Amino acid sequence: MKILVMGPPGAGKGSQSAKIMEHYDIPSISTGQMFRDAYNNNEKIGIEAMKYIENGNLVSDEITNEIVRLRLNKEDTLDSFILDGYPRTVAQAEALDDMLEERGTKLDAVINILSSHDVLFERMEKRRVCKDCGATYHLKFKPPVKEGVCDVCGGELYQRQDDTFESVKRRLEIYEDKTKPLLDYYEKKGTLYQVNGMQSFDNVYKDIVLVLEDLS
């Protein structure tokens, strides 16, 4: 199973991907997490990427494709993976198709989580992330058991710098401009599936599972 979960920033791609990964026991390829890890490990690629992220910009295609290529070269992604936050531009989608074709494979499904901008703003303002393991929470839809503390590892929860109002607005504009065209790209390939994201986390997940069960 090789899938991609898409949707505007704040639609819950990361949380849904994490649950799919756990349920189906497949590795997640999260460019955001890989960049944060690389940054925390003081790697050059992470430091370069963070310059874009801190300003609310998309990391360049070149850097992003490179970190995905490195990840796809590892054996655990041979049969299954779930992409999270990549590709975000048509150029990245084409690069990904080339990388997969080199390996004699392709994406099985692209799942798009639909959501309105109002809902997205509310979601992002209340989003919290674990400093240690990257688990994501939402103060309203998916609160941690203990306030400010990660359920998974006990780490401290924080609000990401790119979750502020101005940054969210900018990310939505970039999404409309650069990422939305991807929907057409995958629609033409016949791999696009739409899921309603304006419902509870669990119901979005159920709808995603219906799509995935239909594939096999």
Ligand SMILES: [Zn+2]
């Ligand atoms: Zn944690």
